[in-house]
Amino acid sequence: MLPNRSRLSVLVFLLPPLLLYCVAVLFPIVQSLFLSFFSWNGISDMEFVGLANYVRMLTADDIFWRSFFNALGYLAICLVLQLGGALLVASLLTSMRRGRELIKTLYLLPAVISTVAIAFLFVRIYSIEPVGLLNQLLHWIGLGALERPWLSDINTVLTAVSAPEGWRFTGLYMLIIYAALLSVPQELEEAARLDGASRWQLFTKIRFPHIMPVWITTTIMATTYGLRGFDIPYLMTNGGPGQSSELLTTYMYKTAFSSTDFGYASTIAVFIVVECLVAVGLILFLLKRKADA
Amino acid sequence: MTAPAAPITRPVAVPSDSPPPLRRRKPPSLHSTLSRVLIALIVIVQVYPLAWLFITSLRTEHDFATGDPFALPKSLTWENYARAFETGNLWLNILNSFIVTMGANVLIVLLGMMAAYALQVLGFRFSKFVRSLFLVGIIVPVQIALVPLFIDYSTINLLDTYPSMIIPLAGFALPMSIYLFSSFFEYIPRETYEAASLDGAGPYRIFGLITLPLSVNTVVTVVLVNSIFIWNDFIFANTFVLSEELKTIPLGLQNYIGAMGKTDWTATFAAVCITITPLLLVFLVLNKAMIQGLESGGSKG
Numbered sequence: 001m002l003p004n005r006s007r008l009s010v011l012v013f014l015l016p017p018l019l020l021y022c023v024a025v026l027f028p029i030v031q032s033l034f035l036s037f038f039s040w041n042g043i044s045d046m047e048f049v050g051l052a053n054y055v056r057m058l059t060a061d062d063i064f065w066r067s068f069f070n071a072l073g074y075l076a077i078c079l080v081l082q083l084g085g086a087l088l089v090a091s092l093l094t095s096m097r098r099g100r101e102l103i104k105t106l107y108l109l110p111a112v113i114s115t116v117a118i119a120f121l122f123v124r125i126y127s128i129e130p131v132g133l134l135n136q137l138l139h140w141i142g143l144g145a146l147e148r149p150w151l152s153d154i155n156t157v158l159t160a161v162s163a164p165e166g167w168r169f170t171g172l173y174m175l176i177i178y179a180a181l182l183s184v185p186q187e188l189e190e191a192a193r194l195d196g197a198s199r200w201q202l203f204t205k206i207r208f209p210h211i212m213p214v215w216i217t218t219t220i221m222a223t224t225y226g227l228r229g230f231d232i233p234y235l236m237t238n239g240g241p242g243q244s245s246e247l248l249t250t251y252m253y254k255t256a257f258s259s260t261d262f263g264y265a266s267t268i269a270v271f272i273v274v275e276c277l278v279a280v281g282l283i284l285f286l287l288k289r290k291a292d293a
Numbered sequence: 294m295t296a297p298a299a300p301i302t303r304p305v306a307v308p309s310d311s312p313p314p315l316r317r318r319k320p321p322s323l324h325s326t327l328s329r330v331l332i333a334l335i336v337i338v339q340v341y342p343l344a345w346l347f348i349t350s351l352r353t354e355h356d357f358a359t360g361d362p363f364a365l366p367k368s369l370t371w372e373n374y375a376r377a378f379e380t381g382n383l384w385l386n387i388l389n390s391f392i393v394t395m396g397a398n399v400l401i402v403l404l405g406m407m408a409a410y411a412l413q414v415l416g417f418r419f420s421k422f423v424r425s426l427f428l429v430g431i432i433v434p435v436q437i438a439l440v441p442l443f444i445d446y447s448t449i450n451l452l453d454t455y456p457s458m459i460i461p462l463a464g465f466a467l468p469m470s471i472y473l474f475s476s477f478f479e480y481i482p483r484e485t486y487e488a489a490s491l492d493g494a495g496p497y498r499i500f501g502l503i504t505l506p507l508s509v510n511t512v513v514t515v516v517l518v519n520s521i522f523i524w525n526d527f528i529f530a531n532t533f534v535l536s537e538e539l540k541t542i543p544l545g546l547q548n549y550i551g552a553m554g555k556t557d558w559t560a561t562f563a564a565v566c567i568t569i570t571p572l573l574l575v576f577l578v579l580n581k582a583m584i585q586g587l588e589s590g591g592s593k594g
Contacts, residue, residue, distance in 0.1 A: 024464020228434030
């Protein structure tokens with residue numbers, strides 16, 4: 001604490017940021033919570049309906065549950081690609097002596113591209129007429145039987161819209177994990193190696209426990225980002241065909257801005273927030289316990 | 294599609310009979326060859342689609358519609374770029390994205406620095422509480438703000454303006470910025486402040502003469518990291534902006550899809566290439582600073 005600060009100076013520095021934050025983040029959260037108890041289409045009078053929106057969402061809305069499970073699938077694919085890919089590349093990178101900077105830059109490149117551009121790109125990659133990259137590749141390696149319009153096949157569409165999101169951010173998580181791996185004390189690794197530890201043991205017994213705090217952070221980041229995923233599915237399929245790639249976020253968006261059902265959309269939004277908080281709590285609970293054990 | 298989805302297991306074909314210390318001196322072992330091949334493959338998966346995007350933007354339409362997508366174009370053409378400029382308002386879109394990115398960055402940096410200064414340097418009784426308040430913004434998904442802001446904006450006539458995009462973009466980025474500045478301010482020794490205080494400098498002069506000038510590096514980090522997200526923002530722009538004159542790049546690009554019933558893909562790809570160039574250049578020139586920023590942003594979060 002500065003010795004001669006005044007109460008006024010604290011306010012001068014704190015109020016402007018707090019004001020922006022309240023207007024853009026805190027107040028809308030409260031407002032959503034409020035709206036979720038009403039039925040309102042934006043024009044007519046707001047009607048208080050109590051918990052009716054929640055009851056409808058949890059018990060009577062098949063699309064909601066469909067979207068919820070789709071969102072979990074989307075999250076799972078993103079996590080495997082982002083965290084799995086990141087850990088793999090970061091580990092491999094530490095054993096390389098040259099070209100690390102170049103690989104880091106190249107690996108991160110997709111993170112700079114806008115989601116709209118990525119959506120266009122992947123629409124073409126998955127395309128069958130004219131034949132896109134994926135189908136052509138399958139054809140070449142003799143898996144021609146798998147060729148299909150990936151985005152209109154209800155069995156593949158969810159995977160197809162999730163993969164670009166995983167692809168996009170794996171570089172970001174790789175950077176963070178790589179920085180953590182570099183901080184593992186060399187002496188520790190040397191000692192384990194002298195004791196005859198295999199690479200796998202070295203990884204599971206020394207490196208991974210050491211980067212556990214960073215791993216928790218990245219898992220939380222990737223999970224909350226995965227749960228708020230919206231742009232790519234919205235742009236590529238708009239939830240279709242049918243509801244087979246509908247996520248909670250796209251469903252909420254359509255409920256709000258296509259059906260202008262602001263009350264019910266807010267209910268779904270509140271659910272997404274609760275879902276994020278539960279996910280973060282769960283990660284902290286599971287991983288912290290594991291780290292302490 | 295992306296990096297081989299195989300989980301964390303990596304090839305562990307290590308000859309276990311050779312004494313470990315010697316292994317490092319040996320010519321490339323099976324393990325290091327394998328890992329190099331694997332890295333090369335993964336990097337190709339990451340980069341090739343982008344290269345393909347660029348190559349396609351130089352193809353003739355006929356070549357694109359009929360040819361093998363992996364083949365190199367038979368002839369190169371810049372026509373797609375000409376059509377890209379004809380179809381959309383690319384310059385306007387770029388200008389709008391630039392204004393929004395700048396506006397949001399000014400707020401994020403200035404307000405982030407001020408809040409961090411109040412929390413970290415000045416300190417006050419409820420600072421713990423305020424900190425946890427800001428933490429909420431990191432976890433909560435941006436979608437929660439869409440409906441309320443849309444309603445509020447329409448009441449005060451702020452829909453379809455630059456601020457309608459800048460306010461939520463800055464608001465949701467603020468916590469991370471405060472966090473980065475706070476952790477930097479920790480490293481400024483207390484004695485510096487105490488000495489300045491003894492010389493009679495108040496909190497405002499200390500902020501202007503000590504904290505601000507020392508933070509240049511952190512400012513660069515914060516701006517770079519946020520610019521990626523703001524430049525590419527789709528959801529806020531798509532929700533709050535309706536008129537052509539205010540459309541940012543992500544919205545402008547959408548105009549290319551089905552504009553004439555049938556999508557002109559080569560021109561669309563040309564437009565994509567044009568719009569990713571500014572950020573890509575900044576990224577390639579400053580990638581050291583950016584990488585450092587991203588690393589520090591996550592590893593301490």
